[in-house]
Amino acid sequence: MSGNMNITLKVWRQNKASDKGRFETYAIPNVSEDMSFLEMFDILNEQLIIEGKDPVAFDHDCREGICGMCSMFINGRPHGPLKGVTTCQLHMRSFKNGDTIVVEPWRAKAFPVIKDLVVDRSAFDRIIAAGGYISVNTGNAQDANSLPVAKENADHAFFAAACIGCGACVAACKNASAMLFTSAKISQLALLPQGAPERNTRALNMVAQHDAEGFGSCTNTGACEAECPKGISLSNIARMNREYLGAALMS
Amino acid sequence: MSTSPKLDAKIPEGVLENKWTKYRSTVPLVNPANKRSLEIIVVGSGLAGSAAAASLAEMGYKVKVFCFQDSPRRAHSIAAQGGINAAKNYQNDGDSVYRLFYDTIKGGDYRAREANVHRLAEVSGNIIDQCVAQGVPFAREYGGLLSNRSFGGTQVQRTFYAAGQTGQQLLLGAYSALERQIGMGAVQMYSRHEMLDIVNIDGKCRGIIARDLVTGKLERHFGHAVLLCTGGYGNVFYLSTNAMGSNVTAAWKAHKKGAFFSNPCYTQIHPTCIPVSGTHQSKLTLMSESLRNDGRIWVPKRKEDAQAIREGKLNPNDLKEEDRDYYLERRYPAFGNLVPRDVASRAAKERCDAGFGVNKTGEAVFLDFAANMMRYGRIEANKKGIYNPTEDVVKQLGKEVVVEKYGNLFDMYKQITGVDPYENPMMIYPAVHYTMGGLWVDYNLMTTVPGLYALGEANFSDHGANRLGASALMQGLADGYFVIPYTIGAYLSNEIRTKAIPTDHEAFVTAEKETAEQINKLMNVKGTKPVDYFHRKLGLIMWNECGMARNAEGLKKAIQDIQALRDEFWKDVRIPGEANNMNPELEKAGRVADFLELGELMCIDALNRNESCGGHFREEYQTEEGEALRDDENYAYVASWENKGNSWELHKEELKYENIKIAQRSYK
Numbered sequence: 001m002s003g004n005m006n007i008t009l010k011v012w013r014q015n016k017a018s019d020k021g022r023f024e025t026y027a028i029p030n031v032s033e034d035m036s037f038l039e040m041f042d043i044l045n046e047q048l049i050i051e052g053k054d055p056v057a058f059d060h061d062c063r064e065g066i067c068g069m070c071s072m073f074i075n076g077r078p079h080g081p082l083k084g085v086t087t088c089q090l091h092m093r094s095f096k097n098g099d100t101i102v103v104e105p106w107r108a109k110a111f112p113v114i115k116d117l118v119v120d121r122s123a124f125d126r127i128i129a130a131g132g133y134i135s136v137n138t139g140n141a142q143d144a145n146s147l148p149v150a151k152e153n154a155d156h157a158f159f160a161a162a163c164i165g166c167g168a169c170v171a172a173c174k175n176a177s178a179m180l181f182t183s184a185k186i187s188q189l190a191l192l193p194q195g196a197p198e199r200n201t202r203a204l205n206m207v208a209q210h211d212a213e214g215f216g217s218c219t220n221t222g223a224c225e226a227e228c229p230k231g232i233s234l235s236n237i238a239r240m241n242r243e244y245l246g247a248a249l250m251s
Numbered sequence: 252m253s254t255s256p257k258l259d260a261k262i263p264e265g266v267l268e269n270k271w272t273k274y275r276s277t278v279p280l281v282n283p284a285n286k287r288s289l290e291i292i293v294v295g296s297g298l299a300g301s302a303a304a305a306s307l308a309e310m311g312y313k314v315k316v317f318c319f320q321d322s323p324r325r326a327h328s329i330a331a332q333g334g335i336n337a338a339k340n341y342q343n344d345g346d347s348v349y350r351l352f353y354d355t356i357k358g359g360d361y362r363a364r365e366a367n368v369h370r371l372a373e374v375s376g377n378i379i380d381q382c383v384a385q386g387v388p389f390a391r392e393y394g395g396l397l398s399n400r401s402f403g404g405t406q407v408q409r410t411f412y413a414a415g416q417t418g419q420q421l422l423l424g425a426y427s428a429l430e431r432q433i434g435m436g437a438v439q440m441y442s443r444h445e446m447l448d449i450v451n452i453d454g455k456c457r458g459i460i461a462r463d464l465v466t467g468k469l470e471r472h473f474g475h476a477v478l479l480c481t482g483g484y485g486n487v488f489y490l491s492t493n494a495m496g497s498n499v500t501a502a503w504k505a506h507k508k509g510a511f512f513s514n515p516c517y518t519q520i521h522p523t524c525i526p527v528s529g530t531h532q533s534k535l536t537l538m539s540e541s542l543r544n545d546g547r548i549w550v551p552k553r554k555e556d557a558q559a560i561r562e563g564k565l566n567p568n569d570l571k572e573e574d575r576d577y578y579l580e581r582r583y584p585a586f587g588n589l590v591p592r593d594v595a596s597r598a599a600k601e602r603c604d605a606g607f608g609v610n611k612t613g614e615a616v617f618l619d620f621a622a623n624m625m626r627y628g629r630i631e632a633n634k635k636g637i638y639n640p641t642e643d644v645v646k647q648l649g650k651e652v653v654v655e656k657y658g659n660l661f662d663m664y665k666q667i668t669g670v671d672p673y674e675n676p677m678m679i680y681p682a683v684h685y686t687m688g689g690l691w692v693d694y695n696l697m698t699t700v701p702g703l704y705a706l707g708e709a710n711f712s713d714h715g716a717n718r719l720g721a722s723a724l725m726q727g728l729a730d731g732y733f734v735i736p737y738t739i740g741a742y743l744s745n746e747i748r749t750k751a752i753p754t755d756h757e758a759f760v761t762a763e764k765e766t767a768e769q770i771n772k773l774m775n776v777k778g779t780k781p782v783d784y785f786h787r788k789l790g791l792i793m794w795n796e797c798g799m800a801r802n803a804e805g806l807k808k809a810i811q812d813i814q815a816l817r818d819e820f821w822k823d824v825r826i827p828g829e830a831n832n833m834n835p836e837l838e839k840a841g842r843v844a845d846f847l848e849l850g851e852l853m854c855i856d857a858l859n860r861n862e863s864c865g866g867h868f869r870e871e872y873q874t875e876e877g878e879a880l881r882d883d884e885n886y887a888y889v890a891s892w893e894n895k896g897n898s899w900e901l902h903k904e905e906l907k908y909e910n911i912k913i914a915q916r917s918y919k
């Protein structure tokens with residue numbers, strides 16, 4: 001079932017990290033409004049392959065808004081125009097016939113471009129490896145219900161833990177800061193009694209790794225929260241700052 | 252029937268309840284100094300892989316982990332929604348290890364091994380403990396204790412959950428344990444790497460060949476043991492609820508190097524997914540089974556009404572109660588909307604085939620929350636002391652409850668369909684979701700290749716012919732956290748004298764060369780059609796002939812069609828770009844090439860199994876009421892296929908039921 005929208009795409013093309021990169025313009029006819037944004041890219045790519053050209057590389061996997069892999073900067077906004085929606089969950093009914101849509105990769109020093117719209121976000125893994133865990137080896141746990149957690153804290157820990165690690169917060173920030181991402185994990189673990197023993201080292205180490213990766217500092221513009229597809233709240237950054245200050249005083 | 256000598260399941264002696272405890276405390280150990288020089292390769296970073304890798308590294312082994320996504324946190328387990336089972340009996344509703352064991356064997360339609368399933372039920376409680384200790388934020392009650400809900404095929408509440416994001420939270424828990432080991436240097440992580448072959452030396456698996464997906468370079472990696480935790484193969488159907496990248500390649504390459512593939516035809520078609528909307532569709536989206544706790548499934552009683560709804564002339568909300576057919580409640584009063592998935596899917600297909608479908612294509616039924624939303628609303632109004640609330644107040648209060656329980660799922664539904672499910676019943680239809688089949692493994696989770704293991708969805712072990720909801724997460728984490736750390740000792744304790752084999756060994760050289768040749772061959776077809784063209788065609792063949800209902804004639808035709816499609820693929824596929832750069836089309840092509848072989852084996856297996864059981868429904872074998880008709884005398888076995896180059900040889904492992912009385916499954 002093809003539709004009746006005609007869309008023009010201006011897409012960032014860059015063959016390798018070392019290349020300079022440029023925009024290319026493509027016309028996509030017969031787009032249906034039930035199509036997802038990535039399904040439109042599937043069509044573009046099929047078209048390019050048939051024409052003997054190189055298709056556009058982009059990251060995606062679950063296409064359900066949960067794996068955090070998709071990462072397109074659409075008309076100047078990470079994940080496009082809708083609030084609380086990842087690129088893969090964006091549907092063409094959010095656009096109009098005749099629209100020209102500009103699509104770029106995440107841009108940040110700590111997220112170098114690999115190819116076209118694909119960037120390297122391994123810095124996020126290293127921030128987690130620096131302290132985003134509770135040190136409990138397999139087999140060491142006590143009965144789950146022996147440790148009640150107030151529902152409110154559990155709920156807030158869950159809201160923070162809902163971060164999908166997509167990096168939109170970094171892409172949205174003029175300083176390319178990853179404080180929203182980092183603070184979400186610190187908050188989740190700070191809100192739970194299990195996380196208490198390591199709270200000081202966790203905050204210090206994760207923030208140190210954040211800085212070492214080349215992410216910028218937070219100047220409280222709130223752009224990250226506005227663009228985060230999972231509604232991760234700025235209050236996490238405030239909590240992280242308290243954790244950090246507390247830890248810095250102790251050390 | 253007797254079990255093939257090639258399939259020794261190594262099930263410990265003794266009474267069922269004690270097998271695992273006794274085995275666990277007698278399995279040979281490896282001392283800490285030796286662990287440091289033993290290397291283990293883990294392919295896959297989902298629940299099974301991350302849990303195994305973190306646990307083994309904590310024990311002191313040297314571990315390497317591979318995944319094809321850009322981060323281990325993105326493995327497909329992240330998408331699991333509804334929950335994870337455990338026999339904790341926190342609800343005091345009569346649950347026990349035995350009951351979970353029994354439900355799983357019965358749910359699997361008596362086609363799973365008793366000893367494995369019992370072990371799974373035994374360790375299920377430890378999983379919840381471990382996850383909570385890691386900081387996994389499961390849903391809780393106001394008293395601060397863990398909350399539970401019901402899933403299909405059971406009459407107790409044993410499912411733990413984190414909204415509709417349980418897989419995400421469990422995986423992030425396992426991922427943080429893994430990252431901790433990476434940070435300490437105990438695990439080396441290889442993201443954006445795809446395993447393309449295993450390397451066998453003197454009859455044992457000793458490593459893998461992987462492709463760096465950024466540079467395109469092939470790499471050789473040695474391991475004293477290799478664990479495949481590479482997930483399921485549902486994407487052989489093209490459209491499924493699996494992530495786009497989910498594939499069979501790792502398991503399939505192992506199969507071609509000696510690992511038997513078991514029960515490939517056992518596919519789970521999930522009853523509640525968002526229906527197909529058009530030909531552009533790239534994947535299907537699940538609406539979690541947990542919704543069946545509160546959603547009632549129905550179609551109109553009269554065909555005229557169904558037609559009017561299809562044509563948009565009748566609003567389903569306006570159809571009177573007595574004109575609706577809650578067909579699951581009608582057919583299965585004891586379990587109602589909570590019958591197992593295979594039963595619910597077939598019932599939906601039956602109604603739609605009979606002309607009662609409710610969307611444009613006639614392939615959808617309703618999943619309706621209105622009644623329960625109002626019920627919750629009244630409970631809330633009572634709690635708040637609001638007497639005689641208006642309908643609107645009740646509805647609003649009820650909606651708030653539903654938002655908390657399923658908010659993200661309702662949002663997802665709205666985003667995809669453009670319809671608000673708080674105001675209208677959802678439309679759903681069955682879709683391919685999970686594969687019970689996989690690599691054959693023994694009780695230690697070792698495949699028929701010594702030193703090669705399979706964990707999680709990649710193996711065939713615990714779910715028989717149909718998996719119960721919320722049991723895949725349980726199995727993946729059981730395998731990774733609580734089974735392999737013990738059972739691998741049985742093998743590695745004999746390997747402490749084996750020095751790391753240099754990767755210039757000829758077996759590595761040959762395997763790399765073969766992999767390079769396959770890539771060249773693909774790049775050089777230089778045909779006219781993109782990979783997706785073939786994948787879509789294969790998917791249609793599989794869905795039509797090896798999907799929810801199968802018959803001998805259709806399967807025979809499918810086998811021929813797949814062979815023809817495979818020939819066409821190798822003559823006419825077009826892969827752009829270069830092999831020595833990031834090339835997603837090349838990755839897809841390799842996966843589809845393997846699906847084109849697997850699809851044939853699935854049909855062969857389905858044709859061989861002249862009975863209906865669980866997710867395998869052969870139209871020739873059904874009861875008068877249309878239920879699956881098993882043939883226990885002739886088919887109570889695991890069908891394990893040995894790859895013989897251009898054909899397969901069947902080996903049987905007999906299934907013996909010593910503790911459960913085998914019976915026709917009834918949910919009435």
Ligand SMILES: Cc1cc2nc3c(=O)[nH]c(=O)nc-3n(C[C@H](O)[C@H](O)[C@H](O)COP(=O)(O)OP(=O)(O)OC[C@H]3O[C@@H](n4cnc5c(N)ncnc54)[C@H](O)[C@@H]3O)c2cc1C
Pocket residue numbers: 294295296297298299300317318319320323325326327328329330331332333334335417418444445446447480481482483492493494497498500501537539684685706707708709720721722723724725727
């Ligand atoms: C939408 C959805 C919802 C679900 N909900 C539930 C639920 O509520 N409860 C439940 O119990 N189950 C659920 N399931 C099933 C469950 O999520 C999966 O069965 C389970 O997560 C599989 O875990 P795994 O560790 O075996 O594999 P996966 O999580 O699929 O991980 C596979 C890993 O292998 C890697 N890999 C694969 N091939 C290669 C290769 N060749 N080279 C390198 N790496 C490779 C991948 O990168 C990935 O890291 C759901 C499934 C789906 C699709």
Ligand code: SF4
Pocket residue numbers: 162163164165166167168169170180181184227228229230231232
């Ligand atoms: S905080 Fe939000 S935007 Fe940032 S990585 Fe997490 S989910 Fe993405």
Ligand code: FES
Pocket residue numbers: 059060061062063064065066067068069070086087088089
């Ligand atoms: S593809 Fe997984 S979040 Fe978009």
